[in-house]
Amino acid sequence: MPDVLPLHPVNRGHLEVLGDEIGIMQHASGSRPDPAHGYCTDDIARALQVDLLHQRELGWPAVAESAWRNLRFLTDALDRSMGRFRNFRGVDGAWLDGMGSEDCHGRAMLALGETIAAAPDRDLAEAAQRLFADALPAALRLGPLRARASVLLGCDVAQRAAPTQATGHAYRLLAERFRSTFDSRPATAWPWPESRLTYENALPARALLVAGRYLDSAATITSGIKLIDWLFDVQTGAAGQLSPIGNGWWPAGGERSRFDQQPIEATSLLLAAESAFEHTGDPAYLVAIERAYGWFLGANDVGVAVAVPERGASHDGLTAAGVNSNQGAESTLMWLIALEHVRAIRGEQPDLHPQLARVLTTSTA
Numbered sequence: 001m002p003d004v005l006p007l008h009p010v011n012r013g014h015l016e017v018l019g020d021e022i023g024i025m026q027h028a029s030g031s032r033p034d035p036a037h038g039y040c041t042d043d044i045a046r047a048l049q050v051d052l053l054h055q056r057e058l059g060w061p062a063v064a065e066s067a068w069r070n071l072r073f074l075t076d077a078l079d080r081s082m083g084r085f086r087n088f089r090g091v092d093g094a095w096l097d098g099m100g101s102e103d104c105h106g107r108a109m110l111a112l113g114e115t116i117a118a119a120p121d122r123d124l125a126e127a128a129q130r131l132f133a134d135a136l137p138a139a140l141r142l143g144p145l146r147a148r149a150s151v152l153l154g155c156d157v158a159q160r161a162a163p164t165q166a167t168g169h170a171y172r173l174l175a176e177r178f179r180s181t182f183d184s185r186p187a188t189a190w191p192w193p194e195s196r197l198t199y200e201n202a203l204p205a206r207a208l209l210v211a212g213r214y215l216d217s218a219a220t221i222t223s224g225i226k227l228i229d230w231l232f233d234v235q236t237g238a239a240g241q242l243s244p245i246g247n248g249w250w251p252a253g254g255e256r257s258r259f260d261q262q263p264i265e266a267t268s269l270l271l272a273a274e275s276a277f278e279h280t281g282d283p284a285y286l287v288a289i290e291r292a293y294g295w296f297l298g299a300n301d302v303g304v305a306v307a308v309p310e311r312g313a314s315h316d317g318l319t320a321a322g323v324n325s326n327q328g329a330e331s332t333l334m335w336l337i338a339l340e341h342v343r344a345i346r347g348e349q350p351d352l353h354p355q356l357a358r359v360l361t362t363s364t365a
Helices: 013-018 041-058 064-077 102-118 122-139 145-161 165-183 202-215 218-233 263-280 284-296 329-348 350-363
Strands: none
Touching: 013 329, 041 064, 041 102, 041 329, 064 102, 064 122, 102 122, 102 145, 122 145, 122 165, 145 165, 145 202, 165 202, 165 218, 202 218, 202 263, 218 263, 263 284, 263 329, 284 329
C-alpha cells in the first residue's frame, strides 16, 4: 500500500440494477440480480443506511424515494404478533419465513436508529422512531453477540438524537449486559468471548467502546480498544495489507481460514477503527481505516480490486485465485458504506492525511 488510495464519486448504479419497487435483491449472478433468492431484511436495513450516507453528497431528493421504500419494507417486515422482524421475502412480495434471524432484527434496529438521527425528512424520522419503539421489547431478548451489538449501537444513536425513557432504559440494560459478557470471559491467551472468530467480528468490539462511553467506564473502553487492536494485529499481513479471516472462520487454538474473505469484514473493521479514533485521537487508527478501505481497491492478499467503483458495486469475496464474480447486495452495500465513511473522515481530518500517507509508505516499505 504505497499511498492513500483515491476516493471515488458516489455511484448508485448497481443499487439501481439490483433494486425494484419492493427493495434491493439480496443475490446476484455476476452483475445481474438473481430474483430466485428475493430480498432480505438485513440488506434493506443496510440500504437505508447507505441512503442516509449518500444524501450527504447528493442531497435528500436524490435518495428520498429509496429511503421511503426501504422503510416501508422494514415496516412490513415487523411481525406485530411476535414483535420481531421477518427476514426473507420473495419477488412476489410474500414473506418466506416466520420469525427472522436475531441478527436481522439487530441490523434493522441499527438502521432505524441511524434514520432517527440523520434523516432530514422529519416524517421519515418519526416513522422510523415509531417502528424502533415497536421492535424494542423483542430486541432486549436477543441472545447472539452481534445482534445485541447492533441493537446497542442503534440505541446509542437514537437516544442521542431523540431521547425517550424506553430507549434510555434499553440502552443501559444492553450496555451492562454487553460489558458483563466481555468482563466474564476467562483470562486466557484467546481474548475473544466466543470459542472462534466468525463474521463481522469488529462489530461487538465497536459496541463495547460505545457501552464503555455510556457507562463512563474507562476499563470497558480500554477493553474495547485492546480488542480492536488485536483484531487488526491478527488480520494484518506481512506487507501491511489487511488480511481478513476467511469464511471458514478461526477456532481458538486452531488454524485461521485465509479465504473466502468477505467485504463485511473489511467494513466492520473500518467502522471499529473509526470509533477507536473518535475515542483516542490516535492517528494509528486512521492508518487502520485506510488499510481496510484499501482492501477493497487491491491492497489485499491477492492484489486485485474487490470493489468496482465505476459501477458502485463490489464482488462478493476474495479467493486465492481472485474475486468471486458475483456482485450481491451485502458486498455492494459494504463497499458503499466504507467509501462514504472514509470520505467523511478525510474531510474532517485534512491536515492529517499528508502525514498519514508518509506513515503508510514507511510501514509498508
